[in-house]
Amino acid sequence: MQVLVVGGGPAGCSCALSLVRGAARLGRRVRVALFEHKLFGMHYNQCLGVLSPPILQLLKDFLDLELPPHLVQREVHDYWLHTGRRSIRLADSSPDSEPSLVTRRVELDRYLLERASQAGVEVYQHLATDLEFTGGKVILYTEGGSFKGDIVVGAFGLGRRMGSALARRTGYRAPDFLETVVTKIHPGPLRVEDIAREIHAFLPSDPEIEFAALVPKGEHLTALVSGRNVTSEVLKRFLASPVPAGILRVPVEVRDVFKGNFPISPAGRFYGDNYITIGDSAGLIRPFKGKGINSAVLTGHYAARIILERGITAGALSRIEDDCRELIGDLWYGRSVRHLTKWLSRHSLFDPVLAAAERQPDLRQALFDSVSGQDTFRNIVHRLAGSPSTGLALAHSFFSHLCGLSSPGEQKHTR
Numbered sequence: 001m002q003v004l005v006v007g008g009g010p011a012g013c014s015c016a017l018s019l020v021r022g023a024a025r026l027g028r029r030v031r032v033a034l035f036e037h038k039l040f041g042m043h044y045n046q047c048l049g050v051l052s053p054p055i056l057q058l059l060k061d062f063l064d065l066e067l068p069p070h071l072v073q074r075e076v077h078d079y080w081l082h083t084g085r086r087s088i089r090l091a092d093s094s095p096d097s098e099p100s101l102v103t104r105r106v107e108l109d110r111y112l113l114e115r116a117s118q119a120g121v122e123v124y125q126h127l128a129t130d131l132e133f134t135g136g137k138v139i140l141y142t143e144g145g146s147f148k149g150d151i152v153v154g155a156f157g158l159g160r161r162m163g164s165a166l167a168r169r170t171g172y173r174a175p176d177f178l179e180t181v182v183t184k185i186h187p188g189p190l191r192v193e194d195i196a197r198e199i200h201a202f203l204p205s206d207p208e209i210e211f212a213a214l215v216p217k218g219e220h221l222t223a224l225v226s227g228r229n230v231t232s233e234v235l236k237r238f239l240a241s242p243v244p245a246g247i248l249r250v251p252v253e254v255r256d257v258f259k260g261n262f263p264i265s266p267a268g269r270f271y272g273d274n275y276i277t278i279g280d281s282a283g284l285i286r287p288f289k290g291k292g293i294n295s296a297v298l299t300g301h302y303a304a305r306i307i308l309e310r311g312i313t314a315g316a317l318s319r320i321e322d323d324c325r326e327l328i329g330d331l332w333y334g335r336s337v338r339h340l341t342k343w344l345s346r347h348s349l350f351d352p353v354l355a356a357a358e359r360q361p362d363l364r365q366a367l368f369d370s371v372s373g374q375d376t377f378r379n380i381v382h383r384l385a386g387s388p389s390t391g392l393a394l395a396h397s398f399f400s401h402l403c404g405l406s407s408p409g410e411q412k413h414t415r
């Protein structure tokens, strides 16, 4: 069997590696060709590179890989969540808590691609441009020539070129997405740790920003804004607003900006005869606060297992829906939480939620799990629904807020 994988991000590498390793275990002859047009290290990746638990376990169990220590720029234990008027520090209170790991994303991608190549995946630095399905085979057109295979695995993220090529040939519909704009902030005379040791997440009332973040990296901080239609001007406006400006403490000059997208809905017909999409291309990521790298590794591995064990027809590949039950089951919850959060933020009504969380450990843990991505939205919602004390704390907090009873002291940031 010949498999063509388009895209060498975590989804493509996970699938390709799992295919060659799985085929060797089963004593099957499977050739895997992977097409990645970027040179990791030279071309940028806008991703913040925050690896959420249990990524180390996923890499070990699925890909038999250890993350080399030099790829980790820092460990982050705590998060801050800010509205325009309030801030709360969120720490994991669970006994088996693990930190998030901040990496430089292109280095992570380069590492995964090198491992795939060493394991026997044929890696081509070609841009895939089109494809066709003919006589039970797939022909993939690339800028380096055409390639014939039995199945194509779409791991091209939200790449529009392959997204529309696949859509033209099948019923595939690319996921809906949010835009992001990212910049690097060098803290001048200060060290990064003098400014932030934690990840800061923001829910501003600015209608153009759905959420924003400030992440301490190695020698700099990365700032991100996301929304339906964000621009570098929106990013500048955000950085000049009181809360981020208060955290940064140094004048920020926005120079290089990077544009990206991330999916907020599943793709339509994300698999069919002789094709399957994974990772961002399939839109199979935790909606809202993504954990996209974990989902990419997970869906890539599942797709490989299905191809090897069940086959390449639409019926065989439909197994992916069972394997991704937890992710798919969480989509509705994630979307609902996203819309509720957006509405509350627009109307400055997230402040009472933070006020209640100051007093209510269950709510604080729920916010931590949402922001850090450490639990499914389904579990978080069900846990909160079963906690009458949280309901009471929220009701009290909203009542005080709407009656204008919150004390002036409660309106300021706790940082």
Ligand SMILES: Cc1cc2nc3c(=O)[nH]c(=O)nc-3n(C[C@H](O)[C@H](O)[C@H](O)COP(=O)(O)OP(=O)(O)OC[C@H]3O[C@@H](n4cnc5c(N)ncnc54)[C@H](O)[C@@H]3O)c2cc1C
Pocket: 006, 007, 008, 009, 010, 011, 012, 035, 036, 037, 038, 046, 047, 048, 049, 050, 051, 052, 126, 127, 128, 129, 155, 156, 157, 158, 159, 161, 162, 180, 181, 182, 224, 260, 261, 262, 278, 279, 280, 281, 285, 290, 291, 292, 293, 294, 296
């Ligand atoms: C601003 C931003 C910040 C993020 N931060 C985080 C974070 O901190 N933690 C986290 O877990 N997730 C984060 N994500 C999400 C995460 O980046 C994605 O979910 C994850 O990268 C998906 O992996 P993937 O392999 O599916 O797609 P990608 O990583 O997008 O990989 C797709 C690959 O396909 C290649 N490609 C595309 N088209 C073609 C073509 N035609 N021919 C050849 N190659 C092609 C691309 O060059 C790319 O390398 C963030 C996303 C954004 C936009």
